[in-house]
Amino acid sequence: MKKPYLLFITLLLPFILLHSQENTEWKNYSLIIKKTIYNDYKGMYREAGGALKFPFITPGSDQYSDVLWDWDSWLTNIALRQILSDTGNKNDSKEALKYEQGCVLNFLEFSGIDGWIPISLNRDAERDKIHPKEIYRVNMHKPCLAQHAAFLTQLNGGNAEWLRSKFYHLQTFVNNYVNHHRDRATGLYYWQNDVAIGVDNDPCTFYRPEKSSGSILLNCLMYKELEAMSYLCDALNLNEIAPQYKRNAMDLKAAIQKNCWDERDGFFYSVDLNLLPVKEPDTFERHSGMPRDWDCLIMRIGVWSGFLAMWADIATPEQAERMVKEHFKNKATFNAPYGIRTLSKMEKMYNLKATGNPSSWLGPVWGISNYMIWRGLVNYGFEKEADELASKTIILFGKDFKRFGALHEYYQPENGEPILNSGFQNWNYLVLNMLAWMEKRPLLKEF
Numbered sequence: 401m402k403k404p405y406l407l408f409i410t411l412l413l414p415f416i417l418l419h420s421q422e423n424t425e426w427k428n429y430s431l432i433i434k435k436t437i438y439n440d441y442k443g444m445y446r447e448a449g450g451a452l453k454f455p456f457i458t459p460g461s462d463q464y465s466d467v468l469w470d471w472d473s474w475l476t477n478i479a480l481r482q483i484l485s486d487t488g489n490k491n492d493s494k495e496a497l498k499y500e501q502g503c504v505l506n507f508l509e510f511s512g513i514d515g516w517i518p519i520s521l522n523r524d525a526e527r528d529k530i531h532p533k534e535i536y537r538v539n540m541h542k543p544c545l546a547q548h549a550a551f552l553t554q555l556n557g558g559n560a561e562w563l564r565s566k567f568y569h570l571q572t573f574v575n576n577y578v579n580h581h582r583d584r585a586t587g588l589y590y591w592q593n594d595v596a597i598g599v600d601n602d603p604c605t606f607y608r609p610e611k612s613s614g615s616i617l618l619n620c621l622m623y624k625e626l627e628a629m630s631y632l633c634d635a636l637n638l639n640e641i642a643p644q645y646k647r648n649a650m651d652l653k654a655a656i657q658k659n660c661w662d663e664r665d666g667f668f669y670s671v672d673l674n675l676l677p678v679k680e681p682d683t684f685e686r687h688s689g690m691p692r693d694w695d696c697l698i699m700r701i702g703v704w705s706g707f708l709a710m711w712a713d714i715a716t717p718e719q720a721e722r723m724v725k726e727h728f729k730n731k732a733t734f735n736a737p738y739g740i741r742t743l744s745k746m747e748k749m750y751n752l753k754a755t756g757n758p759s760s761w762l763g764p765v766w767g768i769s770n771y772m773i774w775r776g777l778v779n780y781g782f783e784k785e786a787d788e789l790a791s792k793t794i795i796l797f798g799k800d801f802k803r804f805g806a807l808h809e810y811y812q813p814e815n816g817e818p819i820l821n822s823g824f825q826n827w828n829y830l831v832l833n834m835l836a837w838m839e840k841r842p843l844l845k846e847f
Contacts, residue, residue, distance in 0.1 A: 426791040429798020430835055434486070436801050437829055441483050444476065444825055445499050450523030453509055454502030460825030468521045470541045471598055471621075472826050473503040474548040475768060475846070479829035481555065482836060482844040497552075501562055504549050507541060511569035515576030517541040519596045536580050537610065539592050543577055543618070543625035546570055550628035550847040553635055560635035567636060574629050577622060578648060583673050585695035587655030588614040589622045590673055599742070600758030603749050604670035604699050612674035614696055616660050617705035620712040623652050628847050656714055662698050666722035668709040671696040702733055702744025704761075704769045710776025720780040728773070728785060736813030738796045739765040739789065740773050745813075752812060754820045764810035764819055767793065767828035774834060775845065790834040797831045 444457050446466060457480065458465060459472045477500050484493045510527060511517045516535040518525070519542070532538050549570065553560040563570070581589050591597050591613050594605045598617070605613040626649035633642035660668045678691045707723060709715040715723065727734055733744040742761045743750055751762040770793045777786035796816045800807050807828045808818035836843045 423791065426794040426838065429794055432801050433794065433798050433831060433835065437832060438483060438487060441480060441829065448502070451525040452506050452521060452523055454505045455499045456502045456506055457499050460823060466522065468503060468506055470519050471544045474544045475827040475830065477503065477548065477551065478844060478846050479827065479832055482832045483829070485842055485844055486832065486836065500552055504545060504552065505566060507545060508566040508569045511573055513572060515572035517545065517573050537592055539596050540576070541573065542598055543574070543622045546574060546625050546628040546632060547847045550631050553632060554847060558635050560632055563632065564636055567632070574625060583614065586614065586659050586671070586673065587651055588659055588671065588696070589618050590614050591618060599705065599761045602703055602705070602761055603701050604703060609674050612672060614659070614671040614673050616668050616670045617708055619652065619656050619660065620708035620714060623649055623656065623712050623714060624847070626652060631847070653714055656709065659696055661719060662700065665700060666726045668706040668715070669698045669700055670703065672699050702747055704734065704740055704742045704773065707773045707776055710780055711772045713779060717780065724777070724782050724785055736765065737792065738811060738813055738816040739770040739792050741813045742766055742769050752819065756820060760810065763813065765796070765813045766810045767797070767830065771827065771830040771834065778837065787838070790838050793831055793834055794838070797828065
């Protein structure tokens with residue numbers, strides 16, 4: 401009986417060794433990632449000056465060298481705090497606070513009674529020149545400013561006094577979204593147009609009519625933004641206001657579940673809001689017998705941001721299981737050797753050409769999409785899959801540091817070759833948060 405058993409083990413051993421190597425290769429890059437990032441992260445610090453009254457964080461690389469950006473500064477800050485946690489230097493941690501809070505406060509300096517806040521700021525910005533005349537026809541700062549403030553308030557032990565004098569402006573900003581970026585029929589939020597949406601050429605918004613894209617990315621961000629506003633209200637003892645934002649959040653969660661979840665495909669999608677209105681007929685009309693009773697149409701386009709329903713804790717456990725099984729693991733669509741394709745490989749729009757304006761989200765692997773999908777996997781307890789994605793990201797960035805001494809903005813999914821923009825720091829540094837999780841060390845995460 402022993403011989404067949406030994407033969408089985410002998411045949412199986414190469415596969416065991418190969419699997420073990422695949423699972424531990426990431427460790428070879430841990431040191432170079434830490435050493436490089438720990439040594440240069442302060443290169444993202446910028447001092448106050450000109451229109452920017454407070455110090456701030458810039459994404460890094462020549463292309464973004466001295467500009468304050470919306471979701472870039474927020475997500476970079478999560479990585480920065482992981483760096484400071486890893487290194488354990490209290491003086492560095494104290495020094496960073498002014499740059500972190502400055503990101504939020506600089507943006508709030510440019511807010512007013514209408515709540516419009518720009519997507520980016522540079523030192524020569526002038527309120528009158530950057531404030532558009534038709535504010536409800538252009539996009540503004542993504543709904544992550546309250547999340548950024550909530551993250552910093554949590555770090556401050558729940559003390560939000562640093563924000564109190566500007567909290568009115570944060571409320572007008574969020575209220576602008578609630579009142580002027582929301583489709584009443586569905587309860588979903590929409591982009592005003594396709595400019596500066598973060599995921600530049602997402603086919604669900606790119607070159608689509610104004611106010612027509614009920615983007616799943618936007619709605620997941622908005623849900624977390626409303627949750628953050630409720631938290632900040634409580635932190636500032638505005639306990640009669642907090643429940644209003646909480647209700648807004650719960651209403652949005654229900655709207656996303658109702659309109660964006662596709663039971664057929666087992667995935668969350670953006671929706672098309674560009675439908676002709678239903679009017680009461682004055683005379684006989686062909687549609688009058690039964691006008692439409694749906695308020696939007698699902699856009700079944702495989703975009704990575706569908707996974708954000710897990711990042712935002714919107715998906716049910718059953719939905720999350722389907723998303724992981726049918727989409728995350730699918731190598732014909734999203735799953736690639738170096739991470740998650742930002743657009744399913746099955747989509748006709750799939751394209752890996754280097755573009756900078758717009759940046760390409762038509763399939764390349766981005767550090768931020770890898771991170772946010774990974775965070776969703778961790779949230780729902782998919783540790784094996786989270787381990788897989790973290791390993792791929794660590795190896796991708798470790799190889800980039802080893803070859804070029806820098807990271808890039810996005811990469812080819814199959815072989816990890818960088819496509820564009822050497823020196824891109826920004827949210828790529830969230831790889832450290834993945835490393836902390838893999839090494840079972842204290843982990844910093846967003847609000």
